Amino acid sequence: MAIFSKTCEYAIRAVFYIALKTVAGGRVGIKDIATGIDSPELYLAKILQDLSRKGLISSVKGPHGGFFIEPPSLSRPLSDIVEAVDGDSLFYGCGLGLKQCSEVNPCPLHNEFKDIRDRIHKLLNTTTIGEFNSELIDGLLSLKK
Amino acid sequence: MAIFSKTCEYAIRAVFYIALKTVAGGRVGIKDIATGIDSPELYLAKILQDLSRKGLISSVKGPHGGFFIEPPSLSRPLSDIVEAVDGDSLFYGCGLGLKQCSEVNPCPLHNEFKDIRDRIHKLLNTTTIGEFNSELIDGLLSLKK
DNA sequence: TTAATAAAAGACAAAAATATCTTTTATTAA
DNA sequence: TTAATAAAAGATATTTTTGTCTTTTATTAA
Numbered sequence: 001m002a003i004f005s006k007t008c009e010y011a012i013r014a015v016f017y018i019a020l021k022t023v024a025g026g027r028v029g030i031k032d033i034a035t036g037i038d039s040p041e042l043y044l045a046k047i048l049q050d051l052s053r054k055g056l057i058s059s060v061k062g063p064h065g066g067f068f069i070e071p072p073s074l075s076r077p078l079s080d081i082v083e084a085v086d087g088d089s090l091f092y093g094c095g096l097g098l099k100q101c102s103e104v105n106p107c108p109l110h111n112e113f114k115d116i117r118d119r120i121h122k123l124l125n126t127t128t129i130g131e132f133n134s135e136l137i138d139g140l141l142s143l144k145k
Numbered sequence: 146m147a148i149f150s151k152t153c154e155y156a157i158r159a160v161f162y163i164a165l166k167t168v169a170g171g172r173v174g175i176k177d178i179a180t181g182i183d184s185p186e187l188y189l190a191k192i193l194q195d196l197s198r199k200g201l202i203s204s205v206k207g208p209h210g211g212f213f214i215e216p217p218s219l220s221r222p223l224s225d226i227v228e229a230v231d232g233d234s235l236f237y238g239c240g241l242g243l244k245q246c247s248e249v250n251p252c253p254l255h256n257e258f259k260d261i262r263d264r265i266h267k268l269l270n271t272t273t274i275g276e277f278n279s280e281l282i283d284g285l286l287s288l289k290k
Numbered sequence: 291t292t293a294a295t296a297a298a299a300g301a302c303a304a305a306a307a308t309a310t311c312t313t314t315t316a317t318t319a320a
Numbered sequence: 321t322t323a324a325t326a327a328a329a330g331a332t333a334t335t336t337t338t339g340t341c342t343t344t345t346a347t348t349a350a
Contacts, residue, residue, distance in 0.1 A: 001150050001231040002238055003258070006338065008146065009242035016253060029296070043339045049298060062347025063295045086146040093147055097154035100290045108161060108277040108286045112268050113148070119264065123257050132253040141253045145245045151308065174326070188309045194328060207317025208325045 003120070008085040011047050013037040013143045015081055018057055018067050019074055019129050020136045027059075027066030038144035047085070054084050074130030082124055091121040148265070153230040156192050158182040158288045160226055163202055163212050164219055164274050165281045172204075172211030183289035192230070199229050219275030227269055236266040 002009070017036045021028040030048065034041035048067060051057050056076070059067045082090065094101035095113035103110075135141045147154070162181045166173040175193065179186035193212060196202045201221070204212045227235065239246035240258035248255075280286045 001148070001153065001235055002242060003146070003148070003235070003240050003261075004242070005146050006242060009240075013241055013252075031296095040339055042341075045297075046299095046339090052297090059297060060347070061295080061297045061345070063349070065296050065347065067297085090146050090148070095148050095154075096158055096288075097147060097149070097151060098287060098290055101287065105287050107158075107288065108281070109268075109272070112272070116148075116261065116264055116268065119261055123254075123261065127254070127257070136253070142243060142246065142250050143241075143252065145243055176326095185309055187311075190327075191309090191329095197327090204327060205317070206315070206325080206327045208319070210317065210326050212327085 003090070004082065005086050007047055008082060010037065010039045010044055011051060011081050011085045012078060014039070014044060014048060015051070015057060015069070015129055016132060016136065017143055019069050020133055022068040023130075023133055023137075025068075027064065027068045029066040033067065036143065051081070051084060056080060056084060069129065074133075075128050077125045078127045078129065079121065079124035081129070091117055093117075148235070149227065150231050152192055153227060155182065155184045155189055156196060156226050156230045157223060159184070159189060159193060160196070160202060160214070160274055161277060161281065162288055164214050165278055167213040168275075168278055168282075170213075172209065172213045174211040178212065181288065196226070196229060201225060201229060214274065219278075220273050222270045223272045223274065224266065224269035226274070236262055238262075 004012070014033050014037055017033050018028055021032070021036075030041060030045050033039075033048070034044050037044075048057065048059070052059050052067070056073065057067055057069050059065065079091075094107055095109045095117075096107045098107050101107045101110055132141055136143070149157070159178050159182055162178050163173055166177070166181075175186060175190050178184075178193070179189050182189075193202065193204070197204050197212070201218065202212055202214050204210070224236075239252055240254045240262075241252045243252050246252045246255055277286055281288070
Protein backbone atom coordinates (compact mmCIF):
# COMPACT_ATOMS: atom_id res chain seq x y z
CA MET A 1 0.00 0.00 0.00
CA ALA A 2 1.07 3.49 -0.79
CA ILE A 3 0.26 6.52 1.34
CA PHE A 4 -1.96 8.08 -1.33
CA SER A 5 -4.31 6.53 -3.88
CA LYS A 6 -3.04 6.47 -7.45
CA THR A 7 -5.65 9.10 -8.24
CA CYS A 8 -4.19 11.35 -5.55
CA GLU A 9 -0.62 10.76 -6.72
CA TYR A 10 -1.64 11.84 -10.23
CA ALA A 11 -3.52 14.82 -8.80
CA ILE A 12 -0.58 16.13 -6.78
CA ARG A 13 1.90 15.64 -9.59
CA ALA A 14 -0.45 17.27 -12.08
CA VAL A 15 -1.06 20.28 -9.86
CA PHE A 16 2.69 20.73 -9.39
CA TYR A 17 3.07 20.54 -13.15
CA ILE A 18 0.31 23.02 -13.84
CA ALA A 19 1.75 25.39 -11.24
CA LEU A 20 5.15 25.12 -12.87
CA LYS A 21 3.80 25.75 -16.35
CA THR A 22 1.59 28.65 -15.40
CA VAL A 23 3.96 30.79 -13.37
CA ALA A 24 4.40 32.69 -16.62
CA GLY A 25 0.63 33.14 -16.87
CA GLY A 26 0.14 30.52 -19.55
CA ARG A 27 -2.25 27.61 -19.84
CA VAL A 28 -1.41 23.98 -20.26
CA GLY A 29 -3.34 21.28 -22.09
CA ILE A 30 -4.24 17.87 -20.77
CA LYS A 31 -1.96 16.09 -23.26
CA ASP A 32 0.99 18.16 -22.14
CA ILE A 33 0.26 17.50 -18.47
CA ALA A 34 -0.28 13.76 -18.96
CA THR A 35 3.02 13.49 -20.80
CA GLY A 36 4.75 15.71 -18.29
CA ILE A 37 3.79 13.58 -15.32
CA ASP A 38 3.56 10.21 -17.07
CA SER A 39 -0.10 9.44 -16.44
CA PRO A 40 -3.02 8.11 -18.51
CA GLU A 41 -4.41 11.16 -20.29
CA LEU A 42 -8.13 10.46 -20.11
CA TYR A 43 -8.05 9.35 -16.53
CA LEU A 44 -6.11 12.43 -15.56
CA ALA A 45 -8.70 14.52 -17.41
CA LYS A 46 -11.36 13.17 -15.03
CA ILE A 47 -9.24 13.98 -12.02
CA LEU A 48 -8.56 17.53 -13.17
CA GLN A 49 -12.24 18.08 -13.96
CA ASP A 50 -12.90 17.22 -10.35
CA LEU A 51 -10.19 19.51 -8.98
CA SER A 52 -11.48 22.23 -11.25
CA ARG A 53 -15.05 21.84 -9.99
CA LYS A 54 -13.67 22.07 -6.46
CA GLY A 55 -11.86 25.29 -7.28
CA LEU A 56 -8.30 24.10 -6.76
CA ILE A 57 -7.35 24.68 -10.36
CA SER A 58 -8.96 26.57 -13.22
CA SER A 59 -9.54 25.84 -16.88
CA VAL A 60 -10.81 27.37 -20.07
CA LYS A 61 -12.09 25.54 -23.11
CA GLY A 62 -11.31 26.17 -26.73
CA PRO A 63 -8.21 27.24 -28.64
CA HIS A 64 -5.40 28.40 -26.36
CA GLY A 65 -7.42 27.02 -23.52
CA GLY A 66 -6.19 24.60 -20.93
CA PHE A 67 -5.54 24.36 -17.23
CA PHE A 68 -3.93 26.93 -15.00
CA ILE A 69 -3.73 27.97 -11.40
CA GLU A 70 -4.78 31.30 -9.99
CA PRO A 71 -1.85 32.98 -8.22
CA PRO A 72 -3.52 32.86 -4.77
CA SER A 73 -3.91 29.09 -5.14
CA LEU A 74 -0.14 28.72 -5.36
CA SER A 75 -0.01 29.26 -1.62
CA ARG A 76 -2.68 26.70 -0.80
CA PRO A 77 -1.41 23.66 1.09
CA LEU A 78 -1.10 20.21 -0.46
CA SER A 79 -3.56 18.96 2.13
CA ASP A 80 -6.28 20.69 0.12
CA ILE A 81 -5.55 18.38 -2.81
CA VAL A 82 -5.32 15.30 -0.64
CA GLU A 83 -8.59 16.07 1.13
CA ALA A 84 -10.33 16.76 -2.16
CA VAL A 85 -9.23 13.42 -3.60
CA ASP A 86 -8.67 10.96 -0.76
CA GLY A 87 -10.69 12.59 1.99
CA ASP A 88 -9.30 13.12 5.47
CA SER A 89 -9.02 9.55 6.72
CA LEU A 90 -5.25 9.77 6.30
CA PHE A 91 -5.24 12.56 8.86
CA TYR A 92 -7.92 11.38 11.24
CA GLY A 93 -8.69 7.71 10.61
CA CYS A 94 -7.70 4.83 12.88
CA GLY A 95 -4.65 2.92 11.67
CA LEU A 96 -6.44 -0.38 12.21
CA GLY A 97 -9.68 0.77 10.63
CA LEU A 98 -11.77 0.98 13.81
CA LYS A 99 -14.67 3.41 13.50
CA GLN A 100 -14.90 4.06 17.23
CA CYS A 101 -11.19 4.33 17.96
CA SER A 102 -10.44 7.31 20.20
CA GLU A 103 -8.59 8.40 23.31
CA VAL A 104 -11.17 6.70 25.52
CA ASN A 105 -11.53 3.60 23.34
CA PRO A 106 -8.14 3.22 21.68
CA CYS A 107 -6.83 0.51 19.39
CA PRO A 108 -3.41 -0.86 20.31
CA LEU A 109 -1.64 1.53 17.95
CA HIS A 110 -3.71 4.61 18.70
CA ASN A 111 -1.08 6.87 20.22
CA GLU A 112 1.73 5.83 17.93
CA PHE A 113 -0.40 6.45 14.88
CA LYS A 114 -1.74 9.71 16.16
CA ASP A 115 1.82 10.92 16.12
CA ILE A 116 2.43 9.74 12.59
CA ARG A 117 -0.84 11.08 11.25
CA ASP A 118 -0.14 14.45 12.83
CA ARG A 119 3.24 14.51 11.15
CA ILE A 120 1.77 13.73 7.76
CA HIS A 121 -0.95 16.31 8.30
CA LYS A 122 1.53 18.95 9.34
CA LEU A 123 3.78 18.24 6.40
CA LEU A 124 0.93 18.56 3.93
CA ASN A 125 -0.48 21.60 5.68
CA THR A 126 2.78 23.50 5.57
CA THR A 127 3.77 22.56 2.05
CA THR A 128 2.26 24.69 -0.69
CA ILE A 129 1.37 23.99 -4.27
CA GLY A 130 3.76 26.61 -5.60
CA GLU A 131 6.78 26.18 -3.40
CA PHE A 132 8.66 23.79 -5.68
CA ASN A 133 8.31 25.86 -8.82
CA SER A 134 11.85 27.15 -9.03
CA GLU A 135 13.40 23.78 -8.25
CA LEU A 136 11.13 22.19 -10.84
CA ILE A 137 12.16 24.78 -13.39
CA ASP A 138 15.80 24.12 -12.62
CA GLY A 139 15.20 20.42 -13.21
CA LEU A 140 16.24 19.52 -9.67
CA LEU A 141 12.98 17.71 -9.01
CA SER A 142 11.12 15.05 -10.94
CA LEU A 143 7.41 14.53 -11.58
CA LYS A 144 7.58 11.50 -13.84
CA LYS A 145 8.60 7.83 -13.82
CA MET B 146 -7.03 6.50 2.03
CA ALA B 147 -5.96 4.61 5.07
CA ILE B 148 -2.36 3.70 5.86
CA PHE B 149 -3.01 -0.04 5.50
CA SER B 150 -5.26 -2.00 3.16
CA LYS B 151 -8.45 -3.38 4.69
CA THR B 152 -6.91 -6.84 4.39
CA CYS B 153 -3.93 -5.71 6.42
CA GLU B 154 -6.10 -4.05 9.06
CA TYR B 155 -7.98 -7.32 9.50
CA ALA B 156 -4.70 -9.23 9.58
CA ILE B 157 -3.14 -7.13 12.32
CA ARG B 158 -6.28 -7.11 14.45
CA ALA B 159 -6.70 -10.86 14.01
CA VAL B 160 -3.11 -11.60 14.96
CA PHE B 161 -3.48 -9.46 18.08
CA TYR B 162 -6.65 -11.36 18.90
CA ILE B 163 -5.07 -14.77 18.34
CA ALA B 164 -2.07 -13.75 20.44
CA LEU B 165 -4.37 -12.64 23.21
CA LYS B 166 -6.43 -15.84 23.11
CA THR B 167 -3.48 -18.18 22.98
CA VAL B 168 -1.30 -16.87 25.77
CA ALA B 169 -2.93 -19.61 27.81
CA GLY B 170 -1.89 -22.16 25.18
CA GLY B 171 -5.32 -22.52 23.65
CA ARG B 172 -6.56 -22.41 20.11
CA VAL B 173 -9.13 -20.08 18.65
CA GLY B 174 -11.60 -20.73 15.83
CA ILE B 175 -12.22 -18.50 12.85
CA LYS B 176 -15.77 -17.67 13.97
CA ASP B 177 -14.49 -16.53 17.34
CA ILE B 178 -11.79 -14.38 15.75
CA ALA B 179 -14.13 -12.84 13.18
CA THR B 180 -16.59 -11.92 15.90
CA GLY B 181 -13.81 -10.70 18.17
CA ILE B 182 -12.43 -8.26 15.64
CA ASP B 183 -15.62 -7.51 13.74
CA SER B 184 -14.59 -8.77 10.31
CA PRO B 185 -16.20 -10.89 7.57
CA GLU B 186 -15.55 -14.48 8.60
CA LEU B 187 -14.84 -16.10 5.25
CA TYR B 188 -12.66 -13.28 4.04
CA LEU B 189 -10.68 -13.37 7.25
CA ALA B 190 -10.28 -17.13 6.79
CA LYS B 191 -8.47 -16.46 3.52
CA ILE B 192 -6.20 -13.92 5.14
CA LEU B 193 -5.31 -16.26 7.99
CA GLN B 194 -4.65 -19.12 5.58
CA ASP B 195 -2.12 -16.86 3.94
CA LEU B 196 -0.48 -15.81 7.21
CA SER B 197 -0.38 -19.45 8.21
CA ARG B 198 1.34 -20.49 4.97
CA LYS B 199 3.86 -17.75 5.60
CA GLY B 200 4.53 -19.05 9.09
CA LEU B 201 3.35 -16.04 11.06
CA ILE B 202 0.60 -17.97 12.76
CA SER B 203 -0.19 -21.68 13.11
CA SER B 204 -3.32 -23.75 12.84
CA VAL B 205 -4.66 -27.27 13.31
CA LYS B 206 -7.76 -28.73 11.72
CA GLY B 207 -10.47 -30.78 13.33
CA PRO B 208 -12.19 -30.75 16.72
CA HIS B 209 -10.48 -28.47 19.22
CA GLY B 210 -8.47 -27.17 16.33
CA GLY B 211 -8.08 -23.55 15.40
CA PHE B 212 -5.46 -20.84 15.13
CA PHE B 213 -2.70 -20.09 17.56
CA ILE B 214 0.67 -18.40 17.73
CA GLU B 215 3.93 -20.08 18.67
CA PRO B 216 5.48 -18.31 21.66
CA PRO B 217 8.56 -17.15 19.71
CA SER B 218 6.27 -15.44 17.22
CA LEU B 219 4.91 -13.23 19.97
CA SER B 220 8.12 -11.22 19.76
CA ARG B 221 8.02 -10.79 16.02
CA PRO B 222 7.48 -7.20 14.86
CA LEU B 223 4.26 -5.98 13.31
CA SER B 224 6.23 -5.10 10.19
CA ASP B 225 6.32 -8.84 9.43
CA ILE B 226 2.53 -8.85 9.12
CA VAL B 227 2.45 -5.66 7.09
CA GLU B 228 5.12 -6.88 4.69
CA ALA B 229 3.38 -10.23 4.29
CA VAL B 230 0.09 -8.57 3.40
CA ASP B 231 0.79 -5.15 1.87
CA GLY B 232 4.40 -5.56 0.80
CA ASP B 233 7.05 -3.01 1.62
CA SER B 234 5.96 -0.07 -0.51
CA LEU B 235 4.76 1.69 2.65
CA PHE B 236 8.36 1.63 3.88
CA TYR B 237 10.25 2.22 0.68
CA GLY B 238 7.89 3.52 -2.02
CA CYS B 239 7.79 7.07 -3.33
CA GLY B 240 4.97 9.16 -1.89
CA LEU B 241 4.01 10.37 -5.34
CA GLY B 242 4.25 6.94 -6.95
CA LEU B 243 7.41 7.55 -8.99
CA LYS B 244 9.32 4.36 -9.76
CA GLN B 245 12.65 6.11 -10.19
CA CYS B 246 12.39 8.46 -7.22
CA SER B 247 15.63 8.53 -5.24
CA GLU B 248 18.20 10.80 -3.66
CA VAL B 249 19.64 11.65 -7.07
CA ASN B 250 16.27 11.91 -8.84
CA PRO B 251 13.88 13.04 -6.13
CA CYS B 252 10.22 13.94 -6.33
CA PRO B 253 9.28 17.21 -4.60
CA LEU B 254 8.32 15.40 -1.39
CA HIS B 255 11.19 12.94 -1.33
CA ASN B 256 12.95 14.03 1.83
CA GLU B 257 9.85 14.83 3.80
CA PHE B 258 8.36 11.44 3.04
CA LYS B 259 11.56 9.59 3.71
CA ASP B 260 11.29 10.89 7.22
CA ILE B 261 7.69 9.79 7.59
CA ARG B 262 8.24 6.38 6.05
CA ASP B 263 11.20 5.79 8.35
CA ARG B 264 9.05 6.65 11.31
CA ILE B 265 6.32 4.24 10.28
CA HIS B 266 8.89 1.56 9.59
CA LYS B 267 10.57 2.08 12.95
CA LEU B 268 7.27 2.01 14.78
CA LEU B 269 6.24 -1.26 13.16
CA ASN B 270 9.70 -2.74 13.57
CA THR B 271 9.83 -2.06 17.28
CA THR B 272 6.28 -3.07 18.09
CA THR B 273 5.71 -6.77 18.65
CA ILE B 274 2.73 -9.02 18.14
CA GLY B 275 2.53 -9.95 21.80
CA GLU B 276 3.23 -6.69 23.54
CA PHE B 277 -0.39 -5.62 23.95
CA ASN B 278 -1.61 -8.87 25.46
CA SER B 279 -1.97 -7.72 29.03
CA GLU B 280 -3.65 -4.46 28.09
CA LEU B 281 -6.00 -6.37 25.79
CA ILE B 282 -6.82 -8.80 28.60
CA ASP B 283 -7.51 -5.89 30.91
CA GLY B 284 -9.90 -4.47 28.34
CA LEU B 285 -7.91 -1.28 28.00
CA LEU B 286 -7.54 -1.68 24.26
CA SER B 287 -10.08 -2.36 21.54
CA LEU B 288 -9.90 -4.54 18.43
CA LYS B 289 -13.41 -4.07 17.12
CA LYS B 290 -15.71 -1.39 15.70
C1' DT C 291 -21.05 32.38 -38.64
C1' DT C 292 -18.16 28.60 -39.42
C1' DA C 293 -14.38 25.54 -38.45
C1' DA C 294 -11.09 24.23 -35.25
C1' DT C 295 -9.72 23.58 -30.59
C1' DA C 296 -9.86 21.91 -25.95
C1' DA C 297 -12.18 20.85 -21.72
C1' DA C 298 -16.69 18.83 -19.63
C1' DA C 299 -19.74 15.23 -19.20
C1' DG C 300 -21.60 10.77 -19.48
C1' DA C 301 -21.24 6.01 -20.51
C1' DC C 302 -18.54 2.06 -20.54
C1' DA C 303 -14.50 -1.34 -19.60
C1' DA C 304 -10.78 -3.53 -17.18
C1' DA C 305 -8.32 -4.58 -13.11
C1' DA C 306 -7.77 -4.99 -8.27
C1' DA C 307 -9.60 -5.41 -3.72
C1' DT C 308 -12.99 -7.25 -0.88
C1' DA C 309 -16.34 -10.77 0.20
C1' DT C 310 -18.88 -15.25 -0.22
C1' DC C 311 -19.92 -20.08 -1.41
C1' DT C 312 -18.77 -24.96 -1.99
C1' DT C 313 -15.91 -28.89 -1.68
C1' DT C 314 -11.93 -31.18 0.28
C1' DT C 315 -8.67 -32.53 3.81
C1' DA C 316 -6.96 -33.30 8.45
C1' DT C 317 -8.01 -34.27 13.19
C1' DT C 318 -10.54 -35.85 17.13
C1' DA C 319 -13.68 -38.45 19.91
C1' DA C 320 -16.95 -41.86 20.38
C1' DT D 321 -14.17 -46.93 11.58
C1' DT D 322 -17.55 -43.50 11.70
C1' DA D 323 -19.40 -39.00 12.60
C1' DA D 324 -18.40 -34.50 13.81
C1' DT D 325 -15.42 -30.63 13.68
C1' DA D 326 -12.62 -27.03 11.78
C1' DA D 327 -9.27 -25.28 8.62
C1' DA D 328 -7.60 -25.45 3.52
C1' DA D 329 -8.49 -24.91 -1.07
C1' DG D 330 -10.75 -23.60 -5.13
C1' DA D 331 -14.31 -21.21 -7.50
C1' DT D 332 -17.31 -17.40 -7.87
C1' DA D 333 -19.43 -12.82 -6.83
C1' DT D 334 -19.43 -7.98 -5.61
C1' DT D 335 -17.46 -3.49 -5.06
C1' DT D 336 -14.06 -0.08 -5.74
C1' DT D 337 -10.44 1.80 -8.25
C1' DT D 338 -8.36 2.80 -12.38
C1' DG D 339 -8.64 3.58 -17.18
C1' DT D 340 -10.97 4.44 -21.89
C1' DC D 341 -14.33 5.92 -25.41
C1' DT D 342 -17.86 9.00 -27.26
C1' DT D 343 -20.57 13.03 -27.35
C1' DT D 344 -21.37 17.73 -25.85
C1' DT D 345 -20.23 22.43 -24.66
C1' DA D 346 -17.50 26.60 -24.57
C1' DT D 347 -14.08 29.44 -26.75
C1' DT D 348 -11.30 31.35 -30.35
C1' DA D 349 -9.85 32.81 -34.83
C1' DA D 350 -10.59 33.26 -39.50
